[in-house]
Amino acid sequence: MTNRKYAKIEKEVLKAPRFKAIPSVDNVKQYLAWLGHPEKSFKVIHVAGTNGKGSTCSFLESILREKGIRTGLFTSPHLVTMRERMQINREMVDEDAFVRAYEQVKKAQEESGFSPLTFFELVTVMAVLIFKEEKVEYAIMETGMGGRFDATNALSPEICVITAIGMDHMQYLGDTIEKIAEEKAGIMKTGVPCVMVDHDLAITNIMIKTAEEKNAQLCLLSEDSYKILKHEGKVIDFSLKSVYYINSLLSVCSKGTYQAENGAVAAVAAKILFPDIDDEIIKKGLFNAFWPGRMEEIEDGVVIDGAHNEPSIAAFMNSVRDDGFDGRRILVFAVAADKDYNAMAEELLKEGDFRAVILTRIPYERMEDPAVIRPVFEQYTDVPVYTEESMEKAYQMAMSMKTEDNVVYMAGSLYFIGSLKEYLAEASRNKQLEEADKNDELAETSQEQ
Incomplete structure (x- = not known):
């Protein structure tokens, strides 16, 4: 049963402005600094893309949890309740934790005089506070839109992941695939490895150029890197062959064939992040993952x-x-x-x-x-x-x-x-x-x- 205070706070959060005139992550960084840098209490996996990023986050979270890591998961949008956006070990945060995080951010704004946060900036900072409070070891953070100016880009990741890129949100990100790709590439950080889906030469060239500028290790995963072996009912078996990870049989539990690609991306990212990870952990993590609302x-x-x-x-x-x-x-x-x-x-x-x-x-x-x-x-x-x-x-x-x-x-x-x-x-x-x-x-x- 939803408590009254939570219901009131959720309405307050939804009243926050959706966008701002000049996009920037500076305001988020100001708040995080004022709050004592809660983002430094855990490690981050940063995921961007047009399609598949939520599912990829779910696969990554499941693999890490299978490895015994305490996880935070931040995704959007929510389907039923806003608390879906912030999860601890795949469980929604409780209402009281949500309320406490909001009150901390509100107090920070009142005391600092900083500009109000947009809706997505607000829930991002709230998630960071909750993840610190819950003592997560790794947080998988999904961008809301784009990458370069996304609120999640205020964090420093251990690895970046860029899933399939397509034409969407053109009024904000640009009206060509190249402009959109440049925004997504904006999550890359100096010296931080990045795994990306290689579907389009124009996109790939932009990613390679950005990776070279950032001195970032770039792992390209093409459609030839994985092969669907069998799709029966709700189970998809596939093989994976990349520079960083080879496995002759992996499985995801889904009716959507597109989840094989998302699973492959997550498996490669996990292997780069944890070179000694056991194959069985990756296998179990992929198979046990679930992402609602997708097939x-x-x-x-x-x-x-x-x-x-x-x-x-x-x-x-x-x-x-x-x-x-x-x-x-x-x-x-x-x-x-x-x-x-x-x-x-x-x-x-x-x-x-x-x-x-x-x-x-x-x-x-x-x-x-x-x-x-x-x-x-x-x-x-x-x-x-x-x-x-x-x-x-x-x-x-x-x-x-x-x-x-x-x-x-x-x-x-x-x-x-x-x-x-x-x-x-x-x-x-x-x-x-x-x-x-x-x-x-x-x-x-x-x-x-």
């Missing part, structure tokens, strides 16, 4: 995925096409208005073989009206395209269409996926309460008789 089967035949931009939609569809449900798929989709949903619709429908598409949204100002998206989707398919303003009704419509040999995919904005999980959890709680009430009534009736 997650929430109930039999219902899969959710937070594919929210063109590259992640492409990765999502690679997994969908392997599911064996051609012509028996139902898609429920919601997207933010600032995304290229024309390109996303084309990618979803050119080979998706869906039998129906349901477009919806959640009550969030950034979400696009499904009626606006509908004609865009209809130009790429002949199957029925429905619109439903209510996410709950969209889900119910999909379930009414579903049969035993169908699969429902619900994809798009992570805010949509989070709202859906919250709705289903609430529905499950209500069902349990109803069943408990019925059982109580039956028990009372039995006693009366």
